[in-house]
Amino acid sequence: MTTTSSVNNNTTTAGITNALQGGSASASDLQNSFLTMLVTQMNNQDPLNPMDNSQLTSQLAQISQVSSMQTMNTTLNSLLSQVSAGRAMDSAALIGRTVMVPGSSVSVASGVPSKIGIDLPSAADSVSVSVLDQSGNTVRTINLQGQAAGVQDVTWDGKNDAGATVADGTYTFKVAATANGTDVKPVALVYGAVQSVSGDSTGVLVGLASGTTANVNDVRRIL
Structure with a gap:
């Protein structure tokens, strides 16, 4: 069978x-x-x-x-x-150009500070920019009112809160911004000259004269 x-x-x-x-x-x-x-x-x-x-x-x-x-x-x-x-x-094509990217370092040379800025995701009724020395002490506080959303320059004259010119060197700054008492999560920005372009797993990177790098997607402004 x-x-x-x-x-x-x-x-x-x-x-x-x-x-x-x-x-x-x-x-x-x-x-x-x-x-x-x-x-x-x-x-x-x-x-x-x-x-x-x-x-x-x-x-x-x-x-x-x-x-x-x-x-x-x-x-x-x-x-x-x-x-x-x-x-x-x-x-x-960015090599040789100056760009604005996220950062918190500001240098002072001959009494003149490097340019800084902020990026506000939404309008803010109160913005505070604090400049700190290398010891973390606040040397200058800049208060701004009624700021619109977007990328903006912040003017610092290189002086402390007492009106005296600060010593040359490297400083840092931090930004706080609120709208109706709510944090709008501002981003501190710095300017830097692009010296190189490279890439890694995160994407295309621009190398700045300061020795730092930034993702090209984070570039807020090109001069």
């Missing part, structure tokens, strides 16, 4: 279903596995319990979708690489 293996639809396709759900195989691997199992099942199916065509069709559709998505991802990654390379080339 001839016997028939008990290879049914649920048994032969369980591995494919698990791979689809877990994402543990490529579309090509899934297609090859599917065809191999399909041929095996057709050769060994039980005449009294034939394979379920609807389930096989559904799984084949899933495999086709995975294949399409992987192809799309490959295409998108290629496009992103081209865009990144193009952006790096465009950013090279």
